[in-house]
Amino acid sequence: MKNHKIRIRTYILIALVIMLPVLFNLYSPVLLSLGIRNGIITASFIVFAVWFIISLFMGRSASCGYTCPYGALQELVGKYVLNKKPKHVKADKIRYIVFVFFFLMVSYFVLKIGGLKGVDLFAPNGNPQLVILIPAFIITIGLLSVLFGSRAFCRYLCPQGVFLTIGATLGRKIKMPSLHLISNHKDCSDCKLCDKSCPMGLNVSHMVKNNDMENPNCILCGECIEKCPKETINYSFSIKD
Ligand code: SF4
Ligand code: SF4
Structure with missing residues (x-):
């Protein structure tokens, strides 16, 4: 899939x-x-x-x-x-x-x-x-x-x-539900496949470790979600704090 x-x-x-x-x-x-x-x-x-x-x-x-x-x-x-x-x-x-x-x-x-x-x-x-x-x-x-x-x-x-x-x-300031990344750093094996997959060259594994998936350079392409073998990263569509 x-x-x-x-x-x-x-x-x-x-x-x-x-x-x-x-x-x-x-x-x-x-x-x-x-x-x-x-x-x-x-x-x-x-x-x-x-x-x-x-x-x-x-x-x-x-x-x-x-x-x-x-x-x-x-x-x-x-x-x-x-x-x-x-x-x-x-x-x-x-x-x-x-x-x-x-x-x-x-x-x-x-x-x-x-x-x-x-x-x-x-x-x-x-x-x-x-x-x-x-x-x-x-x-x-x-x-x-x-x-x-x-x-x-x-x-x-x-x-x-x-x-x-x-x-x-x-959109976030006015509390609209929005698409963003979420992660569960506890599942991460630090394999860094997400770093290799990111077309924007972001240090995704570092973002996961810091539990902060917010990055103005992220284009929400989902490549890191697809490549992570541990299913650590995912999309969420919700109101973000
Ligand atoms: S969604 Fe795309 S741009 Fe954003 S961190 Fe993942 S691979 Fe990089
Ligand atoms: S691909 Fe998944 S398991 Fe590997 S470092 Fe990135 S978030 Fe962690």
Whole structure:
């Protein structure tokens, strides 16, 4: 049953990567920025807004863990092909700086244009800059995984990840039931298979030992749950203190 579940997620990741040229129209900070620069709400804007609402009760699972094609690309390259983990813990903070920069940039565009003017889902598609921007963006995040390990962009640079972490934290603050990890450290044999399985390069066994499964880098992908031979880790959907 467990292997069956793993296979399903792996297939989802492969499908996301194959569909990346199409999904780019829906999940792109580049297209979101180009639209906002002209006061236009694009498909990417709507998808990111929906992801934020979902993050209130699903954390980063539905977005980063299961539907983001960039995350899928990085995980397949970094973890499955190269077996390389992101290890630079101090670099985690860079994405907060990127988030602030991105937030200020979007706010500046909205203020400069005098507010949002309307909705045109695929407005930036005719922009000639995209011929360079789209492949450059995809190649860059793929390369980051080659150089720094699986999901290096997610861990060190993605502003959307910060946005969704804010959503997850907000959901807990207002006492919404939410998806999160739980563990029973007494069952743990310290085999560290969970550490090896984590595509975000987290020290999961340490989290289990400390009885603290909360981590802003956790995308709730469930790989550690599937790999643990002692069934120490599990999902819970409940109000978290
Ligand atoms: S801690 Fe577990 S659920 Fe979270 S990212 Fe790592 S493997 Fe996925
Ligand atoms: S895989 Fe399970 S038993 Fe092994 S270290 Fe992780 S939590 Fe403990």
